[in-house]
Amino acid sequence: MNNQYGYWGTILWVDLSTRTYRLEERDELFWRRYGGGGLVATKLLLEATEPGCDPLGPENLLIFASSVVAGHPAAGLARFTTAAKSPLTYGIGETRTEGPWGVALKGSGADVIVFTGQAERPTGVLIEGGRATFLDAGALWGCQIGETVDGLERELGAEIHVAAIGPAGENLVRFASVITDRTYQAARMGMGAVMGAKRLKAVILRGGERPAVYDEAVMKRITADFERRISVNDLSKWQYDLPGFSCWIYLHGLDAALDVNNYSRSQFEGLEHFQEASFLEHSIEELGCPGCPNRCIKSIHPHGGADLDPRASGIHQDVAGAMGPNIGVADLDVVLRANNLCNQLGLDPTSLGFALSLAMECFERGLLGPEDHDGRALTFGDGAAALEMMEQIAARRGLGDLLAEGTRRAAARIGGEAPHYAMHVKGLEMVAFEPRSQTNLALGYAVAPIGPRYDICEHDWDFDTTVGWSHTLELSRTLGVLERVPMNYMGADKVHNFKALLTLWSAADVLDFCIFAIAPTRLLSLRQMTDMLHAVTGWETSSYEIMRLGERRLHLMRWYNLREGLTAADDWLPDRFYEEPIAAGPRRGDVLDRTAFQQALDTFYAMMGWDEDGRPTQATLFDHGLEWLLAA
Incomplete structure (x- = not known):
């Protein structure tokens, strides 16, 4: 070309x-x-x-x-x-x-x-x-x-x-x-x-060389501006500073409520072990990404980890919640060891955590017994047993063979009430970021074509009227998100905000812009994303084109899922979130209302140009140049 x-x-x-x-x-x-x-x-x-x-x-x-x-x-x-x-x-x-x-x-x-x-x-x-x-x-x-x-x-x-x-x-x-x-x-x-x-x-x-960029000077200028402003953006600075964003539970998890023991509780004994000081006691190395000044990714090695490969201790956000409070573990070194082993065995720490928490709750409720696990029970808070079980899962040995199937399939095989305690959407395990108190996240977990991801859209916490970053609305207003909204509020006006936030990060996923660097709450504005796209490709482009890519991804993925048998009925959350209010903490009493949630889903479908069954309409497909799907 x-x-x-x-x-x-x-x-x-x-x-x-x-x-x-x-x-x-x-x-x-x-x-x-x-x-x-x-x-x-x-x-x-x-x-x-x-x-x-x-x-x-x-x-x-x-x-x-x-x-x-x-x-x-x-x-x-x-x-x-x-x-x-x-x-x-x-x-x-x-x-x-x-x-x-x-x-x-x-x-x-x-x-x-x-x-x-x-x-x-x-x-x-x-x-x-x-x-x-x-x-x-x-x-x-x-x-x-x-x-x-x-x-x-x-x-x-x-x-x-x-x-x-x-x-x-x-x-x-x-x-x-x-x-x-x-x-x-x-x-x-x-x-x-x-x-x-x-x-x-x-x-x-x-080896190999990258293709030339159109305007390297502009690309470098945007990056230099980004680096200069890290210290004035509280969120970016928090990611940049040690110990990094894996230390979120004590700092930000409390305001929105914690997932404890498979979402059966929200009060966690041992929370103090997840303070910054506890992380900073460990060996921490900055890893980062080529050319990006923010250095979000840190390597944090557990104490007593001489038997582990220290090169495998890079840590993300998810594992701290999924392998910590979600399974009742208050020992930070167990969490860090689990993270290292996930990187060595090749396991998703989030799905792993919820497979374990399903089993633990099933043991607690008598749906599994010692006879199912070599004469032993698997209980919340038993970090040593959790580490042993993750090795069994990776090897598909014993009870690990069942849990290796994921929570939906494992619960179906356990039978009885077990499916009620399988925290998944569409078969993908939940994440440890509370949806009952954050309704944009709840909608995101339900409707996202890829299932629940903690980075499906910017969190409601950021936009709340009493907590959240002071700078949240600076770049959000360019998306039409004009005011702060209580994190637990559910209404059509908030669905508008959700659609804008979902579309932006969907566009980032198309272009592989890192969401830890971009709007609405980090440093790269939508205008700078547009400038970066122009600087690299030479295209005359716009923020409109970027957002359209985000919408197109959602339409095309939706169509693929419908083709593969998923339906609007799969846009739902586990019953626990509608039936069991948060029991402790500042979000005590928060619970999702089924009727309000369904109304929000219907509103979202209509805003997206989908019919009542969640199928993109013919007009929507033509609008995005996807009419070829109609003949497929």
């Missing part, structure tokens, strides 16, 4: 069955309409797979996607997307990852790498210069992530970037993760299981 900047315009198709590859070029109109990330991945899944394909079969695609703007060393551009049909939800699966791998992906000679088929034996694939080389990975099968990367570096040199699965992915644990560069997680929706089913142990990127 002539006069193209910032992206290659190509998709590398790698067939594991035939050990062949081809490089496909798509025109500018394709990239302008689909951008990258989960939007382009969903387009490819709709094009190249049949309805009802087995997520763990050779017919599924495993997609690693950058975007037209991402993958350059600048503020907020390090992310990439991993996507496939999810083995948990059987709908669209998408997860985003920070760290160096996304920048290496941009240097691979392709914007998107798609794996098809299934290898006959454990395989690694080396990508360089738009070419694929197939490697025997038999000696690495069964190895943890660190051992895998060590072995590949011995064979290929230290200047490589590796996305790998651990034993959990090999054993098809439905919530297995892909781990990049030893410690950055592609954590949700079971992408590691899809990779394991393809017998693909690792994707290795080596």
Whole structure:
């Protein structure tokens, strides 16, 4: 393509069955309409797979996607997307990852790498210069992530970037993760299981140059401005300073209520162990992402962790809640050890935490007994037992084999009242951020095509009338979010705010802008995102075009899910959130009202241009250039 900047315009198709590859070029109109990330991945899944394909079969695609703007060393551009049909939800699966791998992906000679088929034996694939080389990975099968990367570096040199699965992915644990560069997680929706089913142990990127950007000086100027302003944005400064954003429970979790013991409680004994001072007692290293000044990702190693690989202690936000109060564990070192092991075994710490909390509540209520677990019970607060069980889950051994199926399937097999205690939406486990007190999050968990994610939209806490950041409305008003609203309020006027916030971060997911760098509450404004897109690609663009990408992603993913059998009935939360009010703390009494929630869903559907069954209307499809779906 002539006069193209910032992206290659190509998709590398790698067939594991035939050990062949081809490089496909798509025109500018394709990239302008689909951008990258989960939007382009969903387009490819709709094009190249049949309805009802087995997520763990050779017919599924495993997609690693950058975007037209991402993958350059600048503020907020390090992310990439991993996507496939999810083995948990059987709908669209998408997860985003920070760290160096996304920048290496941009240097691979392709914007998107798609794996098809299934290898006959454990395989690694080396990508360089738009070419694929197939490697025997038999000696690495069964190895943890660190051992895998060590072995590949011995064979290929230290200047490589590796996305790998651990034993959990090999054993098809439905919530297995892909781990990049030893410690950055592609954590949700079971992408590691899809990779394991393809017998693909690792994707290795080596060498290469990134495509030239249109105006590097502007890209650098935006990044320098970002760096200068970190200290004046309370949220960005909190992410930047030690110990980082994994230390959120004590600082911000109380105002919105905590998930304790599988959301059965909201008061947590031992909360003081999650104060900043407790984190700061540990060995902390700043990891960060290439070119981004914010350095959000920290590595925090547990005390007594001499037996663990310290290179695997990069930590995100989710694990502190899911493997802490959610399972009743007040020992920070247990949480940090679990995080390290998740990065070594290739497990999603959030789904893991809720699989454990389901089992713990089932033991507590007599739905499981000692006879189900080698003569022992699994109880809330027993950190040692939780760590042992996570190893059993990764190996699919004993009770771990059941929990490896995820909460929905495990609860169905346990039977009785167990499904009531399975905290999931569409088959994807909940996150440890309370929806009863934060109704935008509640709507997001219910309607998001990828299920509950804590970063589905900016949290209600930020916009509350009594708590939240002082600067929240500065960039939010550009979205039409003009006033603060009580975090627990549910009404049509708040649905308007939710739609705007959801669309913005959906657009970020298309373009792989990191949400920890952008509006509405962090430093990069929507105008600066537009300027960055222009600086990288040279496109004459606008914030309108960016927001339209976000809407288009939601429409196309919705269509894919409908094709795969999900319906409006799946846009719902576990009964606990409607039936059991928060019992303690400043949000005591908060509970979701079923009627008000359904009205909010109906309002959201109408605002999106969907019919009462949640299906994008013909006019909506034409509006977004998606009318081809009508003939599919």
